[in-house]
Amino acid sequence: MVSEGKLSGRQRRKNTSLQGKIFKLWEAYESGELSVNGLLRKCRKATPRTRSATTNKLLPSPRVVSNVIHKAGEAMEKESNLSYMIMQMGQFLSHDFIMTKSFTNDDETPLECCGDDKECSECFPISIPAGDTMNTTCLSFARSKSVFDCDGIRQQLNGQSSYLDLSCLYGTDEDAANELRLFKGGELNVSSTNNLPPDMDDSTCELEGSYDEAYNYCPMSGDPRVNENAGLSAFHTLLHRAHNIFARGLAFVNPHWKDEELFQNARKILVGIWQKIVYGDYLPLIVGEQAMKSHNINISPDGYKETYNVNTDATVTNEGGIAFRFGHSNIHRMMVLQDQDYKLSMTPEPLQLSYFKCKWYHAFNGRGHEDVLRWTADAACPRSDRLLEPSVQQTLFEDGRGISSDLAALNIQSHPF
Incomplete structure (x- = not known):
């Protein structure tokens, strides 16, 4: 800059x-002349590129590219030395520093880019070729909310803080944080079964059956994507409980501390542990020890490093957001639970059957999420390569009509270089 x-x-x-x-x-x-969405639409420049930069020919449909390049085979290739926890850790991590919001209608309802809103300038739908296995000819796709920078270049807006601060657990603003807090003993709210508290609006998942305050509700955390899959909900629960454990421990040794001091210090401890796990355990497995050292982001074996620079712009670059999508190839095609003896506690089912559902989170008297994490830590991770499993490349977010999406195609459409 x-x-x-x-x-x-x-x-x-x-x-x-x-x-x-x-x-x-x-x-x-x-x-009042412009709505929020109207303001954002005005603050943009150019339309996405649809032709080759060298031949000027129309680019192929992202769905065609996805089927040729990213479609996985019958057998799922696996990593030899990484558990599936590496994927779950990566998903939670990405949600901690990135949340890209798409343009919506003024009432915040999604744009129907294959229907009524197809003429909207913020729509960029994906065509589905004839004979494709998808039960549609068009995938709705709304462009990311954005503004232009000082050079007139369209830049996407990030809904998260860009820092590794567990904003996806605590919320990105005071109102969200207050909704999660108990305001007693520095703790976060929990359900009667010591799980994530219920989202009273049921806006973060699709409930099956009647609401039950203990065993059938949409779990709530600091990020609206918390119930995207049971493994993610379980990871949120793990850290949510850890905060309360630290708050109770601090209250025991500091009985004179009030709620705010207990909450902020428990949060500080948990964020510090989280950052240590990211830089000390996760990233070395992803980029290698040599890269950690060459970029000076490795952790000292003792003490701490004086590398923080208050003048460094911590904004996540578009390139960084794109690169982190490598983890999409690590997503499993199945959902499995394992009990305390590491035996299957359910018949494995395709992952797409549990998107934004909470049945496995609440299974076995509210302990289902523990079985999910046990399997996640025990199962081998799908291989990091160019292939995406059917659960995300063929049947992503499949609805009752059999219409689904394709994560690889969405990635390509988001960044048509």
């Missing part, structure tokens, strides 16, 4: 012009 004082005359004039446009748009928003 270049400081204002180092800009050339031409750059300064361009910057002033852009700032003027932004101020005018903001005034229109504050006066």
